[in-house]
Amino acid sequence: MTLTSRPPLSPFTVLLNAHAGRGLARRKWPALQAELERRAIPFTLLETASADEACRHMQTLAPGTPVMTVGGDGTVAGILPFLVESGRPLAVIPLGSGNDFAGMLGLKPGDFGEALDRLAYAPRAADVLDIHVLEGDLAGQRRLMLNGLGMGFDAQVNQAMKRAPARWPGLARYAWGALTSIRHLHLLPVTVQVDGQPFYSGPSCLCAVMNGTRYGGGFRISPRSDARDGLLNVVASGPIDRAELVKLMLQVLAASHLDKPKVHATPGRHVSVRWDSPIALHIDGEDAGMVRSLQVTVRPNAVQLLNA
Ligand SMILES: Nc1ncnc2c1ncn2[C@@H]1O[C@H](COP(=O)(O)OP(=O)(O)OP(=O)(O)O)[C@@H](O)[C@H]1O
Numbered sequence: 034m035t036l037t038s039r040p041p042l043s044p045f046t047v048l049l050n051a052h053a054g055r056g057l058a059r060r061k062w063p064a065l066q067a068e069l070e071r072r073a074i075p076f077t078l079l080e081t082a083s084a085d086e087a088c089r090h091m092q093t094l095a096p097g098t099p100v101m102t103v104g105g106d107g108t109v110a111g112i113l114p115f116l117v118e119s120g121r122p123l124a125v126i127p128l129g130s131g132n133d134f135a136g137m138l139g140l141k142p143g144d145f146g147e148a149l150d151r152l153a154y155a156p157r158a159a160d161v162l163d164i165h166v167l168e169g170d171l172a173g174q175r176r177l178m179l180n181g182l183g184m185g186f187d188a189q190v191n192q193a194m195k196r197a198p199a200r201w202p203g204l205a206r207y208a209w210g211a212l213t214s215i216r217h218l219h220l221l222p223v224t225v226q227v228d229g230q231p232f233y234s235g236p237s238c239l240c241a242v243m244n245g246t247r248y249g250g251g252f253r254i255s256p257r258s259d260a261r262d263g264l265l266n267v268v269a270s271g272p273i274d275r276a277e278l279v280k281l282m283l284q285v286l287a288a289s290h291l292d293k294p295k296v297h298a299t300p301g302r303h304v305s306v307r308w309d310s311p312i313a314l315h316i317d318g319e320d321a322g323m324v325r326s327l328q329v330t331v332r333p334n335a336v337q338l339l340n341a
Pocket residue numbers: 048049050051052053054055081082083084087104105106107108109111128129130131132133203318319
């Protein structure tokens with residue numbers, strides 16, 4: 034980390050998603066506000082009821098306006114198109130449930146003091162992944178994401194974990210969602226190409242395309258990812274049964290799965306994935322319906338981070 038005598042920033046637009054962390058952001062906001070004032074960090078508060086409302090405001094911000102998100106990964110993901118290559122730098126205050134992207138940057142969930150201390154560091158650029166859905170519910174649409182997407186089992190888990198008890202921590206809810214999804218396990222033929230070359234073709238239950246290392250609040254699906262290396266990482270399963278899937282999940286928790294024979298993982302710059310029939314998709318942890326084929330391209334250094 035480099036300390037810098039950076040020129041003063043113009044006032045932050047603080048984007049508060051009071052729903053994030055199942056109310057954690059709302060509960061912590063008074064203390065965070067007091068801390069911003071104590072540190073004489075100038076800001077304008079923008080509390081929004083939805084990502085759409087946040088986007089409408091983001092469009093009106095002058096280039097160069099620093100943005101501080103108070104929430105989880107979904108709060109950042111919602112406004113990403115207005116941060117990427119826009120000159121609007123981002124500071125993340127991780128007050129969501131999973132905070133996977135913030136965790137990857139080394140920010141501790143709930144610890145806004147440390148997140149504010151890090152504003153003294155030199156800004157650093159991070160890569161963003163650009164998704165183009167070819168066939169599926171979002172056919173023809175492009176999406177940007179910071180952390181990663183998953184197709185198949187992990188997207189089903191993502192849907193199931195929303196039904197887990199709200200008071201549980203993110204990792205426990207992910208594990209619960211995973212166990213309830215295991216009984217619906219089914220394999221579908223998939224074809225994955227990386228940088229124009231065949232990479233994996235065969236039955237699979239999940240394929241993830243990652244910029245960050247983890248999702249689900251701690252499942253380290255792609256431990257070799259680095260959001261600053263100009264690369265994405267693909268992780269696809271081969272044909273596995275339920276018992277192997279449980280074992281694989283434990284290996285993912287320990288980040289020891291990448292060298293296993295039925296796990297196919299590689300870095301790249303561009304990936305295209307085509308399933309034989311539609312399969313569940315999540316993008317940065319948000320349910321994105323069903324997909325049959327999509328492409329993902331890395332956009333190196335596309336967003337400036339102020340406290341990474
Ligand atoms: N700016 C916003 N204002 C209000 N609601 C938002 C905003 N951005 C996103 N949302 C909605 O709030 C939900 C929760 O936000 P977020 O994902 O940040 O928190 P979380 O789910 O608790 O944390 P994490 O994604 O890190 O697990 C999102 O799924 C989205 O539907």
